[in-house]
Amino acid sequence: MIKIENVYFKYKNNNTQVLDGLNFNINDGEIIAIVGKNGSGKSTIGKLIAGITKLKKGHIIIDDIDISKNYNLIRDKVGIVFQNPENQIIFNNIYDELSFCLKGLDKNEINNRINEALNQVNMNNFKDSDLYSLSLGQKQRIMIAEVLAKKPKYIILDEPTTMIDTQGKEEIYEIIRELKNKGYTIICITNLSDEMLLADRTLILNDGRIVHEIEKRDLINSSEILKKYQIKEPTLLKIVTQLKESGIHLNLKELSINELVDAMKGIINEKYN
Secondary structure: OEEEEEEOOOOOOOOOEEEEEEEEOOOOOOOEEEEEEOOOHHHHHHHHHHHHOOOOOOEEOOOOOOOOHHHHOOOOOEEOOOOOHHHHHOOOOOHHHHOOOOOOOOHHHHHHHHHHHHHOOOOHHOOOOOOOOOOOOHHHHHHHHHHOOOOOEEEEEOOOOOOHHHHHHHHHHHHHHHHHHOOEEEEEEEOOOHHHHOOOEEEEEEEEEEEEEEHHHHHHHHHHHHHOOOOOHHHHHHHHHHHOOOOOOOOOOOOOOOHHHHHHHHHHHHHHH
């Protein structure tokens, strides 16, 4: 579990309080979406949890370890993937890129980890490829694999699909679902409303504070809250709402396109068979 307790933060030479007494927990094995308008402090939260930015006031506790005092003890527990994969690439060759973060391990262990990580993102056939020859979506999948090779417990995805086309987005969404099924805890920092549908809980950040926490099952009734904080309502929820207004009531648990399609097929079959 990750506990965020009374976290305050502002950047040097800037008096604006980016995070203002932040408090929330992240449970093991769940996906959390953190949303909010630009400048609300979303990315700062991710950098603080990953230890990239130094915590100045408050506590972030990961598996009972206070990272402000013992960051080295949690270094391998947390991995982070940023928005632009090209800003994260060090080596041209994929194998070299992934093995760089595995120094100290024997060659067999390195190879096993790389193969496993590439399989998890469906990129094993590209192990010997030039990273710069790949599409942005493929590069981002390699960046996720690089994090997975270190075998973290917690993965932070900071706007991971913002620069990627629709097909690339769907491929990464499927990877996120699979990682959850395997027990990873995922923090998805995003401006894309559809990514909320992946999460068990959505936290709305405004002026450095969590102003709303929405369970997945309650998203469908939260359009006014999302509108209040200038967060675009997911397209799927708009469709479900419009169907409801037309007298078609759907009980969707996963809030996925496939589930919506199956539900509509069921209604059509029931009506015409």
